[in-house]
Amino acid sequence: xxxxxxxxxxxxxxxxxxxxxxxxxxxxxxxxxxxxxxxxxxxxxxxxxxxxxxxxxxxxxxxxxxxxxxxxxxxxxxxxxxxxxxxxxxxxxxxxxxxxxxxxxxxxxxxxxxxxxxxxxxxxxxxxxxxxxxxxxxxxxxxxxxxxxxxxxxxxxxxxxxxxxxxxxxxxxxxxxxxxxxxxxxxxxxxxxxxxxxxxxxxxxxxxxxxxxxxxxxxxxxxxxxxxxxxxxxxxxxxxxxxxxxxxxxxxxx
Numbered sequence: 001x002x003x004x005x006x007x008x009x010x011x012x013x014x015x016x017x018x019x020x021x022x023x024x025x026x027x028x029x030x031x032x033x034x035x036x037x038x039x040x041x042x043x044x045x046x047x048x049x050x051x052x053x054x055x056x057x058x059x060x061x062x063x064x065x066x067x068x069x070x071x072x073x074x075x076x077x078x079x080x081x082x083x084x085x086x087x088x089x090x091x092x093x094x095x096x097x098x099x100x101x102x103x104x105x106x107x108x109x110x111x112x113x114x115x116x117x118x119x120x121x122x123x124x125x126x127x128x129x130x131x132x133x134x135x136x137x138x139x140x141x142x143x144x145x146x147x148x149x150x151x152x153x154x155x156x157x158x159x160x161x162x163x164x165x166x167x168x169x170x171x172x173x174x175x176x177x178x179x180x181x182x183x184x185x186x187x188x189x190x191x192x193x194x195x196x197x198x199x200x201x202x203x204x205x206x207x208x209x210x211x212x213x214x215x216x217x218x219x220x221x222x223x224x225x226x227x228x229x230x231x232x233x234x235x236x237x238x239x240x241x242x243x244x245x246x247x248x249x250x251x252x253x254x
Contacts, residue, residue: 065180066187066195077176077198081109084172084194085144090115094143098174099129102148106174115143127151131159138167145171149178149188157183157191164192172196 029036039054046052055073062071074080090096092114098106100119107117120137123130129147138145145164147155157173164171171192175181179197181188189195 062179062197066197067190068195076105077196078105078109080176080196080198081105081146081172081174082112084196085109085113085115087194088144088170088172090143093141095139095141096144096146097129097134097137097142098146099148101127102150102174103176105176106146106148110146116141118142123156126153126155128153128155129160131156131163134160135163135167138163138169142167142169145169145192146174147171147192148174148176149181152178152181154178154181154183154188157188161191170194 043049043052043054059071059073062073063069072083074083085096090110090113094113094115095118096110096115097118097120098110099122100107101122107119110117118137118139120129120133122128123132127150134145145160147157147160149155155173161171173189173192173195175189175195176198178188183191189197
């Protein structure tokens, strides 16, 4: 009798050959190899492994790409969401509207501040927040609206921002999966008060494998506040070595 955990393998039958790699990271690396190696050498020479000049360089590149006044690098996309909520003063008892169909960190960042995620269902055509259902979810306790740009497809930001402004509610864009995407000619992450991005990486650096985060915006007060939190909190700080790879990737976003 075959094992319940091991699929049957008839004698003489081998797995079919793989016709092409499903994830070819070597091809991406080949396009940036010399740039990355030279930059890694500069970091090793400087010994500034955390919050070095490479972090500021990536922040400038992301701000330019998105078209925002600033971008602040942090340890993960989850931290970017959390920092944006903190900058808007979200606290216990507040409500933040967001869609249920997203990565757990979207609602998780809200719950970390003891606020309440209020779910507005998705549009079955786009899988993003259904803007037609948004206004009915707004209450006196609504502190922010957090639409998600899923799979590179922007949410219906024209309707979302119109409703948000009518009620005086700020918008945080969860653009973790959509860096470089545009909505009506404008980069996502540069439409609401804050845009939050995640940049996945496939290498191990300093024993840590977290994805990288970026928070972008145009409010100088928000920039100073978020930057201060990042510099004061070791878990949210940026690794210089990882920023090298992501700077190369950002430059290839079209």
